[in-house]
Amino acid sequence: MANVSTPHITAEDQERLARTLGISDSLGGETLTLSEMKTAVDADTAPEFASLGETIRSDLEGRLDADLLESALSDLATQIDRLPEVRERGIPSGEREPEVLYRDLVEPGWRVYDHLLDVGFFESVDANASRFEPEYIRDTAHELIGADELTSALAEIGFDDREQTVLVMDVVNNDTRLSRWVPTAEIPEEVEFNVEFVPPLHQRAMGGALLWIRTLDVHLWQKKILITEEILDDGFWDIKAMLGGLYLLTMAALEVADATDASLTDSQLSAALTASAAILIVNQEDICSHMYHITEERRAPSEAR
Numbered sequence: 001m002a003n004v005s006t007p008h009i010t011a012e013d014q015e016r017l018a019r020t021l022g023i024s025d026s027l028g029g030e031t032l033t034l035s036e037m038k039t040a041v042d043a044d045t046a047p048e049f050a051s052l053g054e055t056i057r058s059d060l061e062g063r064l065d066a067d068l069l070e071s072a073l074s075d076l077a078t079q080i081d082r083l084p085e086v087r088e089r090g091i092p093s094g095e096r097e098p099e100v101l102y103r104d105l106v107e108p109g110w111r112v113y114d115h116l117l118d119v120g121f122f123e124s125v126d127a128n129a130s131r132f133e134p135e136y137i138r139d140t141a142h143e144l145i146g147a148d149e150l151t152s153a154l155a156e157i158g159f160d161d162r163e164q165t166v167l168v169m170d171v172v173n174n175d176t177r178l179s180r181w182v183p184t185a186e187i188p189e190e191v192e193f194n195v196e197f198v199p200p201l202h203q204r205a206m207g208g209a210l211l212w213i214r215t216l217d218v219h220l221w222q223k224k225i226l227i228t229e230e231i232l233d234d235g236f237w238d239i240k241a242m243l244g245g246l247y248l249l250t251m252a253a254l255e256v257a258d259a260t261d262a263s264l265t266d267s268q269l270s271a272a273l274t275a276s277a278a279i280l281i282v283n284q285e286d287i288c289s290h291m292y293h294i295t296e297e298r299r300a301p302s303e304a305r
Helices: 011-021 034-040 047-059 066-081 083-089 103-118 121-128 134-146 148-156 161-172 175-179 201-214 216-222 229-257 266-292
Strands: none
Touching: 011 134, 011 161, 034 134, 034 161, 047 121, 047 134, 047 266, 066 083, 066 103, 066 229, 083 229, 103 121, 103 201, 103 229, 121 201, 134 148, 134 161, 134 175, 134 266, 148 161, 148 229, 148 266, 161 229, 161 266, 175 266, 201 216, 201 229, 201 266, 216 266, 229 266
């Protein structure tokens, strides 16, 4: 089966990541690995970084369904395991309409989304989350790298060391892009749309990722004469990354739901919430350019007439 293609890590990407994390030693041209980051990064963060995790636990106590979240988490892992099979097929078949291929990938995610919407999870996080400021992003990355519970969970569902490094880069190296996504209450008053109808940031991040993947069945089926293997490869990393972000967000929600079996510190819970949103945001923007915006230069050649 075909493997999901991981983006190339450039020297510039790596240098920026190392600089932000405070890793000053020369890498000698070697690729920075997650294990090296764990050794080099100081996981101590400012005490206020933990406030989001602490507040969310208190605010949502008794409102989340641990059984539903645990079941969905297992089903998400199953769908991530299906990715090589989906990539092998690439474009859904069907004569009059496309088969269900990509929609199954996000079915567990929709169950989680609907539940979090019902219990006010998104509103609670939005009211207490910090903006994507450079210092907050750095603290998030430090905690994510140092949280063995999170990195081990990603490894168990098929994210190798290199792929986890790219996920960390999604958080750290996209501060300018992420800064445009703010909690609803902090959207400037002078914007041209009614802020009252703007969903909370984590709802936008999660719902957007789910929608992009869900619409792939129809999009790829309708545009199949334009689709190349390169387009599929580029987009498949975005799909896997978004499913990884959904997994981390569901883990964070389950952590809040099951207070008797908490395995993350408040700081690690904050990191899971923030990092998952960042990963979902970056990769839903990327999949738009990789799989939906098909230029003349990237499209498959027209058949000779």
